[in-house]
Amino acid sequence: MAFNRSDFPKGFQFGTATAAYQIEGHQFGGAGSTHWDSFAATPGNVVRAENGALACDHYHRYQTDLDLVADAGLDAYRFSTSWARVLPEGRGTPNQEGLDFYERLVDAALARDLTLHQTLYHWELPSALADMGGWRNPDISKWFADYAEVITDRIGDRVTSIATLNEPWCVAYLSHFLGHHAPGLRDIRATARAMHHVNKAHGAAMTRLRQMGQDNLGIVLNFEYANPADNSDKAKTAASTHDAIYNKWFIEAITKGSYPAEALEGFASHLPENWQDDMVEISQKIDWLGVNYYTRKNLAYDSAQPWPHIQEVAGTLDKNSMDWEIYPEGLHYFLTRISRDYIGSLPVFVTENGIPLDDTIENGSIYDPRRSAFVEAHFQAAQQAIAEGVNLQGFFYWSLLDNYEWAYGYEKRFGLVHVDFNTQKRTPKASYHEIKASLKPEGS
Numbered sequence: 001m002a003f004n005r006s007d008f009p010k011g012f013q014f015g016t017a018t019a020a021y022q023i024e025g026h027q028f029g030g031a032g033s034t035h036w037d038s039f040a041a042t043p044g045n046v047v048r049a050e051n052g053a054l055a056c057d058h059y060h061r062y063q064t065d066l067d068l069v070a071d072a073g074l075d076a077y078r079f080s081t082s083w084a085r086v087l088p089e090g091r092g093t094p095n096q097e098g099l100d101f102y103e104r105l106v107d108a109a110l111a112r113d114l115t116l117h118q119t120l121y122h123w124e125l126p127s128a129l130a131d132m133g134g135w136r137n138p139d140i141s142k143w144f145a146d147y148a149e150v151i152t153d154r155i156g157d158r159v160t161s162i163a164t165l166n167e168p169w170c171v172a173y174l175s176h177f178l179g180h181h182a183p184g185l186r187d188i189r190a191t192a193r194a195m196h197h198v199n200k201a202h203g204a205a206m207t208r209l210r211q212m213g214q215d216n217l218g219i220v221l222n223f224e225y226a227n228p229a230d231n232s233d234k235a236k237t238a239a240s241t242h243d244a245i246y247n248k249w250f251i252e253a254i255t256k257g258s259y260p261a262e263a264l265e266g267f268a269s270h271l272p273e274n275w276q277d278d279m280v281e282i283s284q285k286i287d288w289l290g291v292n293y294y295t296r297k298n299l300a301y302d303s304a305q306p307w308p309h310i311q312e313v314a315g316t317l318d319k320n321s322m323d324w325e326i327y328p329e330g331l332h333y334f335l336t337r338i339s340r341d342y343i344g345s346l347p348v349f350v351t352e353n354g355i356p357l358d359d360t361i362e363n364g365s366i367y368d369p370r371r372s373a374f375v376e377a378h379f380q381a382a383q384q385a386i387a388e389g390v391n392l393q394g395f396f397y398w399s400l401l402d403n404y405e406w407a408y409g410y411e412k413r414f415g416l417v418h419v420d421f422n423t424q425k426r427t428p429k430a431s432y433h434e435i436k437a438s439l440k441p442e443g444s
Contacts, residue, residue, distance in 0.1 A: 013394030015076030032088025220290030290351030
């Protein structure tokens with residue numbers, strides 16, 4: 001690949017990312033039921049009705065998996081802890097087996113000189129809390145802060161950073177308006193409340209962790225380039241509305257204590273009463289921001305549908321196996337836009353960026369030149385942003401392993417390492433070896 005360590009600032013962190021439910025094997029270690037388990041058990045929601053019960057069996061194979069991170073020459077590992085593994089009922093008595101597992105995991109990573117970046121929530125809500133309304137219930141902010149305190153009390157002294165939430169747009173909009181993720185709702189009132197309560201939970205967790213003396217706290221937001229399908233004013237309106245809902249809602253709440261007017265046009269009448277009172281806590285200072293970026297959407301205006309009047313149309317760019325357009329220019333766009341308009345010189349990390357492909361093993365190897373090209377193009381976009389003054393301090397490829405890809409089950413493969421889900425055998429792909437070569441210290 002056309003980059004190496006010396007092309008990036010001193011101390012720049014090269015890493016990879018995973019998420020608890022997607023790799024651990026939720027059936028092990030006393031973890032509680034999640035809304036993903038029931039969502040997957042409902043016909044039509046998930047490919048082949050697959051769930052995360054076994055996943056990549058990381059619960060038992062974490063030592064080998066961490067060896068793969070270290071052997072690639074990567075500096076950092078981004079992982080999440082499962083709310084339902086720590087607190088099987090979402091509240092109440094912690095699961096000591098779960099806490100012990102995360103302590104073993106953290107210590108094993110540190111033994112390999114990996115810098116650890118923890119995410120508190122990556123979508124596996126305990127079923128007991130889903131029964132109480134989940135993200136629609138305003139009390140979830142306190143429940144989340146309590147969970148944050150329990151896990152941080154156990155491992156917070158050994159992680160370099162903590163993110164409150166991963167991709168709140170997916171937690172709220174994708175799951176409550178589009179219905180593609182658990183809990184699978186399609187309801188604008190539920191969506192508006194979830195969109196606010198995820199922010200409220202972020203603020204409550206930040207407050208609690210600050211009270212515990214924890215520092216280096218942030219959040220991971222996902223961004224998607226909103227491209228008008230044509231030059232019409234209607235298409236531009238659709239793109240602007242999508243941008244407000246997807247990209248501006250969370251970053252403006254966190255950095256400015258407000259919501260964008262284009263999104264409030266549809267959500268305002270459905271938000272909780274006196275929601276404005278929560279904005280001071282929501283917008284308290286963060287120490288860093290995580291940016292997840294994958295693709296762009298081409299958007300047209302659909303007057304036949306209710307607000308937001310958005311229709312996605314096919315684009316002309318090369319696509320991955322999820323039919324997402326490959327648009328590395330969007331990463332540069334968001335890194336510069338976010339720094340200019342929202343966070344200034346605050347440290348920023350690319351916390352997820354990757355590509356799903358139809359990888360196959362041939363003669364014991366996986367040749368994935370399109371993944372290598374994708375990585376190279378997005379690293380070049382990151383380099384350009386740094387050259388223009390963005391305080392980018394790290395880049396995490398998604399994902400270390402092929403894993404449980406939510407509604408796609410085990411069908412889509414993002415990993416640098418191939419996983420045979422029948423045998424659990426790990427096979428590093430060509431892209432893994434190319435990254436390893438690029439990161440190799442000069443002269444070694």
